[in-house]
Amino acid sequence: MPQQTLEQQLKETADLIEKAVKDKASITEVRALIEERTKDDRERIAKSGTDIGNLNSGLAETKEAMATIQKQLRRINQVEHSELSIRGGYNGRFSSPREAKTFALLVMAGVLANEPTMKDRFDQVRKSLDDLGVEPYWVGADGKKTMTGTSQTGGGALVTIEQSATIIKLLEEYGKFRANAAIMPMAAGSTLVPKIDGLLTVYCPGEGGTVTPGDPAIATISLVPKTLSALTAFSMELEEDSLVGLGELLADLFARSFAYSEDLCGFLGNGTSTYFNFTGITGALLAVSATIANIKSLVVGAGNAYSELTLANFSSVVGTLPDFADNGEAKWYVHRYFYYTVMVGLALAAGGASATEVIIGAGQKQKLFLGYPVEFTHVMPRAEANSQICALLANLRQGALLGTRGGIEFATSDHRYFDQGLIAVRGRVRVAINAHGVGDTAKAGPICGLITAAS
Numbered sequence: 001m002p003q004q005t006l007e008q009q010l011k012e013t014a015d016l017i018e019k020a021v022k023d024k025a026s027i028t029e030v031r032a033l034i035e036e037r038t039k040d041d042r043e044r045i046a047k048s049g050t051d052i053g054n055l056n057s058g059l060a061e062t063k064e065a066m067a068t069i070q071k072q073l074r075r076i077n078q079v080e081h082s083e084l085s086i087r088g089g090y091n092g093r094f095s096s097p098r099e100a101k102t103f104a105l106l107v108m109a110g111v112l113a114n115e116p117t118m119k120d121r122f123d124q125v126r127k128s129l130d131d132l133g134v135e136p137y138w139v140g141a142d143g144k145k146t147m148t149g150t151s152q153t154g155g156g157a158l159v160t161i162e163q164s165a166t167i168i169k170l171l172e173e174y175g176k177f178r179a180n181a182a183i184m185p186m187a188a189g190s191t192l193v194p195k196i197d198g199l200l201t202v203y204c205p206g207e208g209g210t211v212t213p214g215d216p217a218i219a220t221i222s223l224v225p226k227t228l229s230a231l232t233a234f235s236m237e238l239e240e241d242s243l244v245g246l247g248e249l250l251a252d253l254f255a256r257s258f259a260y261s262e263d264l265c266g267f268l269g270n271g272t273s274t275y276f277n278f279t280g281i282t283g284a285l286l287a288v289s290a291t292i293a294n295i296k297s298l299v300v301g302a303g304n305a306y307s308e309l310t311l312a313n314f315s316s317v318v319g320t321l322p323d324f325a326d327n328g329e330a331k332w333y334v335h336r337y338f339y340y341t342v343m344v345g346l347a348l349a350a351g352g353a354s355a356t357e358v359i360i361g362a363g364q365k366q367k368l369f370l371g372y373p374v375e376f377t378h379v380m381p382r383a384e385a386n387s388q389i390c391a392l393l394a395n396l397r398q399g400a401l402l403g404t405r406g407g408i409e410f411a412t413s414d415h416r417y418f419d420q421g422l423i424a425v426r427g428r429v430r431v432a433i434n435a436h437g438v439g440d441t442a443k444a445g446p447i448c449g450l451i452t453a454a455s
Contacts, residue, residue, distance in 0.1 A: 092248050094166050098132065100247035103166075105129050106136055107234075107250065107425055108243075110412035167255050167408050175259030176333065176377040177266030177280075177433075180396040184223060186405045186432065191223040223403035223432035226276055230257050233422040250410075254427040258408070263379045266400065266433050267333065267392075281400065281447055282389050284435040292387055296320070297439035297448045304453040306338070306384045311346045317393050317450050318370055325395040325437075325446035332369055333392040336376040343369050343391075384452060392449040399437020399446035405430035 094100040105125055112122035129136060172179040184191065200214045232253060234246060261276075269280030279287070288295045299316040301309045321330060334343065347369065348355050367374035372393060381390050394400075408429045416424035439445030 092244070094247065094251065097244045099166060100244045100251070102129070102132055102134055102247070103251060104243040104247035105132075106134070107246070107410060107412055108423075109136055110410070167251050170251060170255030171259045171262070171408075173259075174256050175262045176375050177263045177396070177400070178259065178402055180329075180331065180375065181266065181400040181402045182397050184401050184403045184432075186223060186225060186403045186430075190225070191403060191432070192221070221401060221434050221436050223401060223434055225403055225405040225430040225432040226278070227428055227430050228258060228261055228276070229426060229428040230254060231416075231424060231426050233417050233420075233424050235422060237421075250425060254408070254410075258427070258429055260379070262402070262431060262433075263377055266402065266435070267377060267379050269433065269435075278433045279435065280433055281392065281394070281435040281438070281449075284438045285389060285447070285449060288438060289441050292451055292454065294441045295439070295451075296441060297444040298389070298451045299449070301390075301450055301452045304384070304386045304455055306342050306390070306452075309342060309346070309390075309450070309452070311350050313450055314343065314346070314370060314391070317391070317448055318372070320444050320448045321393055321395075322444055322446060325398055327395065329397050330372055330393060330395045330446075332372055332374040333377055333380060333394060334374065334390070335378055335380040335382045337382045338380065338390060339367065339369070339374055339376065343374075386452060387454045388452045389449045390452060392447065394447040394449070395437075396447070399435065401432070401434045401436065403432030403434070405432070 092100055094103070105128055109122065109125045109129065112118050112125055201212070203209075203211045205211050232250070234250070265275045265278040266280045268282045269275035269278040270283035270286070271277055271279040275283075285295060285298060286292075288297070292298060293300055297320065299313055299320055301313045303309065332339075332343075367376075380392070381388055384390070406429075408427060411426050411428075413424045413426075416422075435447065437445040437447045439447075
């Protein structure tokens with residue numbers, strides 16, 4: 001059999017086995033397939049009389065593929081075990097205890113790889129990861145990612161795709177801006193997004209008449225990513241039975257912290273260092289005009305105190321929202337305290353349909369006000385102030401962008417807190433924020449709001 005034909009046969013064998021694994025065939029079925037196919041391949045090789053030395057390349061690739069398949073088989077076994085654990089009452093943040101344990105092992109591997117005196121412990125962690133079917137990603141001393149199981153001096157393990165996806169889901173659960181804004185994956189240091197803003201002039205020229213050509217008003221939305229980073233530490237004395245808890249703790253802590261920062265910058269950012277120089281919704285709205293009454297996306301309240309706001313003020317905000325933004329994705333974004341002390345109070349005082357709607361909505365997971373869902377975000381104001389945007393009614397999918405550059409990454413070090421016997425864990429994520437739908441002094445945009453009076 002020609003070398004090329006034999007190599008193709010070997011590759012076909014590996015592909016069939018891998019497909020069986022992905023289709024979640026039972027381990028017994030996969031092993032039977034492996035035995036059947038490899039038996040046929042061995043017979044073909046024996047009959048071909050081909051110089052085995054010429055097939056080294058193809059056999060090496062097949063051997064590597066078979067090693068990967070064996071790792072996937074071990075992973076299937078672990079997943080089945082994890083699913084049993086879930087049925088047993090696992091209620092953690094990851095999809096299974098296995099994922100939480102994997103995340104903790106990756107964090108530990110990142111620091112043990114750089115500690116020669118703990119080589120035995122590192123080998124144990126690596127074996128545990130290998131048993132789980134996980135190949136760590138590493139950050140080398142040059143800051144670049146590699147995919148090798150060897151020690152990377154000065155570097156640390158990163159989360160795998162599984163864990164990264166879980167943490168991103170946590171970010172969306174905690175962060176109202178990320179959960180509702182349009183997500184824009186970025187493949188470069190900065191990204192320009194075109195936005196058609198305005199319409200063409202339409203004519204009725206009549207027979208033989210002419211039409212004046214028009215140019216669409218195309219604006220450019222700029223997304224420039226910034227790196228957000230956070231640091232914490234854990235004790236070196238953590239043992240195997242604490243790994244699931246460690247994974248849960250670290251993932252939850254970092255996800256909450258990054259989500260809060262994204263909300264802070266996305267909703268309140270005014271371009272200052274407090275908000276990492278991001279301009280979010282509040283900053284973009286107030287930048288339209290120094291005179292708040294001229295900002296078409298804002299309704300000025302009846303007074304500067306919450307007690308002076310009226311139901312008519314909120315109804316005016318609903319009326320200000322453009323029709324194109326009212327497509328089922330518009331929501332109120334307020335502080336929980338503001339909702340219950342101001343919005344609910346006004347609805348109950350008015351009685352009738354408004355009160356019934358609020359009371360019914362309050363009994364559900366999703367709160368309602370004037371027919372629109374309410375999202376609680378605790379970065380929005382709780383205490384009254386002059387010229388304060390206290391409530392937003394917005395379609396963030398249309399009016400705000402969150403650019404993402406890669407996933408969330410983790411690195412570890414045993415040098416930062418060496419004297420305390422602690423392991424430092426650093427998380428980092430690159431994001432860009434642009435609240436572009438705030439309208440201008442002529443028309444409202446998909447982000448509208450209520451602002452208290454200046455005095």
